[in-house]
Amino acid sequence: MKRRAWLSWLWFAIGIVYFFLPLAATFLFSLKGKKGVLSFVAYEHVFADPQFLKTFGFSLEMAVFTVAAGLLLIVPTAIWIHLKVPKAKPLIEFFTLLPFVIPPIILAFGLIRSFSKPPLALVSSPVLLVVGYVIISFPYIYRSVDAGLRAMDLRGLSEAAQSLGSGWTRLIFSVVLPNLRTALLSAVFLTFAIVIGELTLAVLLAWPAFGPYMALMGRNLAYEPAALAILSFAMTWGAIGLIQLVTKSGKDKSSGIGVGAH
């Protein structure tokens, strides 16, 4: 086995180069905003652009609604399955993983076609965007919540709580949800990371979101897009880093696989 170790190092090194070279190049590029010197002037331009704050704020708002709606839908469903209808689990798992393989472009197309005329003419309302985002973030939210529910003895806890005389509300709010805290937090961070930079749905439903704004910058400017890329990478790192921090041990396998966001 020992004689192969250098090969392992080689592949590892190739991986590191492939991952970090573009990041290093982007960072260097982002510093070239002023001719001849390295400076953060491109970042200053980005932050000074009122459109930056406006679109970022819009996407942030959409992310908040997405997280709220997604959790409201998934958390009760997941708890209900674990407690009452374990038979439904494979079915729910299937439907929550489906968005991984439905390309966002297909989802956007279908949503526009289905909701552009009465009875449900939602196409010009941000509700449709949020609904699409909830679908896209299904796999992340469900997997986090499910992992959290598996990690606790939900049945035992609920029996204990109920035999001590607590009702349903009490059980959910003082027993289950506090135990789900880390799972919920990782679902929230992942959803934020995905929604804020999302392009496809935002472009096709014509909303002034952060993703389309970045794409527009890329068409017109040279150094500011690089700065935006670095900022956005830092945000993803931040979100994933926070998840690692709250889940602490590496036992939780629910860290996100980014299928479908491309």
Next chain:
Amino acid sequence: MTALDERNDPDPADKSPPDPMGHVPRAARRKEGLAWLGLLPFFVFVFLFMLLPVASIFTGSFQDASGAFTLKNFEHLFRPNILNSYLVTIRVSATTAVLGGALGFLIAYAISLGGLPRPLRSFMSTFAGVASNFAGVPLAFAFIATLGRMGLVTVLLRSFFGIDLYDKGFNLYSFWGLVFTYTYFQIPLMILIILPALDGMKKEWREASENLGASSLQYWLHVGIPVLLPSLLAALILLFGNAFGAYATAYALTGGLINLVPILIGAQIRGNVLHDANLGYTLALGMVIIMTFSIALYSWLQRISSRWVK
């Protein structure tokens, strides 16, 4: 399935005294039926906002502009430029799946069984989680800064080695540019998918085959590859589908000027290139069919590989 699942499995109904004939008491069965009702909000949402939209693309591709039934849209699929866009998309997806899959596998092998220090593994798998989410617009910008005309690598190669990539026919906004860019999210995705399969390869298998006198080649030929093959193929299919549906990266990289299926569909929706709405549905249906086929193949392979990987 784990012990945890089994604990969750028994029905609440099981707590009522068992029927002497072994039947589930009718009251309990009705209670279970009522419990399914609790899932209604979820299913209504999924039906309205996921199944209905995808199904509407299906029906739309069999209709003409006035809504009447037609098969004409499918003839359009064989127009040279449409056929060509499918071929280009399939070539890009297959190339990035194989390239990203191979590199991802070798890196995953290096950090799992290759004898690298433990911290490198956790670093790489955490980083893969981040990098696989680093896609879309920012990724396109990163590659413009790296391999674009003024990109770091392009400039370095030109000024230190006298190699001008763009004189040699390379263009970030064409086939190989897309391939390099997509590979950036394909490699980490492969690492994340294949690591569990590699972890399932037991050391004892290798030891046993070595004790029986097998060479490294024989071990791989008769044990390693047969065990890993279903997971590998399943992972490749996932990577293929992932690249096939990618819109954001291609859009940001080429400004929507490359002949890929998702880009064509996008242009169709935005109504600035094709004006034949139902052609858009047919394009999308072609994509749905390819995706459905991939999912079916994927889940079949998953079932096979689950014999080995727990």
